[in-house]
Amino acid sequence: MVFKKMLSAFGVGGPSVDTVLTNPNTRPGLTLDGQVNIIGGDAPAAIERISVGLVTRVEVESGDHEYAGTMEFHRMPVGGPLQLAPKQQLSIPFQLPVPWETPITDVYGQRLHGMTMGLRTELSIARAVDKGDLDHVAVHPLPVHERILEAFQRLGFRFKNADLERGHIRGVQQTLPFYQEIEFYAAPQYAQAITEVELTFVTNPHGVEVILECDKRGGFLSAGHDVFGRYSVAHADADRVDFAQLVDGWLRETTSRYGSMRAQFGGYGPQPGYGAPQHGYGPQHGYGPQHGHGGHGRRGPGMGGVVAGAALGAVGGMVVGDMIGDAFDGGDEGGDDFGGFEE
Template sequence: MLKKLLASVGIGAAKVDTQLHQEVLMPGQPFSATIVIQGGEVDQAISGLTLTLVTEAKAEVDDATVYQPVALDSWRLSETMTIEAGQTYELPFEGVLHPETPITTLGGRRNQSKVWLQTGLEVDLAVDPSDRDMLAVAPTPAMETLVAAMEQAGYRLHKADVERGHLNGAGFSSQSGAYQELEFIPAGISLFGVREVEVSFVPQGGRMNALIEVDRAFRGDSYKSLSWDDGTDLPTLLAQLKRALG
């Protein structure tokens, strides 16, 4: 009886661990993992096993800036089952990373974006055992091409973060409820009064879209939409970008 009471508050209870098979992922990429459940000191009945893709997004609440978890995707992997004491269970899993998953590897310390997989065992009348695995998410080739075009156009990446909300551009809209902003600033003197350029990616099948916010001195903000095929080369995209930036 004592062990059951302790397990209900998480002491000696079952544990769960998701082990990814890839070290680095890209938005829209298939991935695989093994979910390992280690039984505790007593048998425990669970009502489900859920894997959730989560990011942390900035939001404005009551005139204050807060950071909130936003679920980008979720997979329910198991229904009711009993985790026997001392037993180990391994469940294979295959999924696809949401195409709007924020990039975490670009920009080093200047990138404030966080993405993780949250694995949870749903235990009735007890503390739910859970596991959080941070993800390294790299840009897709189409995203890398635009970043390279921004650099050739005379801008450098200043910082990156994630905001809560949706984006709407010319012929495209975001779906996930959170979007990443890559903030670029001029590498030297700006001839057109540009103070910063914010880029947000919105993938759409075999095409990439970007909503670009341009902040110019004395003229305020303006928004431009840019769309290109995944195979577009750097010179072509650079020419499109220069036209968009004016």
């Protein structure tokens, strides 16, 4: 009996958990539906809690170095506490709301190179090793995201990579402890002015704030630098606007205002409104080399200069579980390089 208890404490012969998603595809602001299936082990078990949470891989800057860690950023309890009898079977349905700021992982059925997302299930067991399960999740863009991504394609930009950077963008109402950067190589008609563009969506129930970071080319007597623009679009405008024309205007506005932006400390452009640049971007917000993204090969200070470090707790903290890390290291599903936006 003592030997069986010892084995149970190490997870041998203990309960098992398997989560089944009704559909692993979702969008920001929607839900993930499924059920947690639990089977009791060889002995009774005291289940303290059952929870599900979204996890993803995030880039973290530390001094001059950058490393990737796995972060759980949204968690919900679905059951417990309860007593589980030997071989007892339970099925617990759940409906997990997907935060509006959840990053996009898939476009037109293809995984964005550099992105991964999973739903982690945790079964906390008293006096024993916790059990878990991890299921891959695909987060697709909302209509307004699709229109903006399509506009970049129509303008001739080529997708390069996507990743998540830990931190908050100063001046932006942001709830998650990271933000997504979708990187593009510059289209030919912009190539004399910029080399790359990084696109960030910060989405809310009403619309999306769009942050552009353009790697501006240097001249014969001047060094290159990064320039920033911030714009907003309502969800309702997804089918009302010529987004290629709108994005072209954003890019030209952003790259032409470097001098006045520096002079005015961020107070540039018209008052905030539809398609208008928003206030709050400028040197006083921390454009400094100490936050540079050396790992991205950029000459300027980078988006890291406009972020504030996020204090991380149980949710939003770096997850070090081997099960999660191993699952993500196994490669993204559908992980082909995403070179275009063709269906």
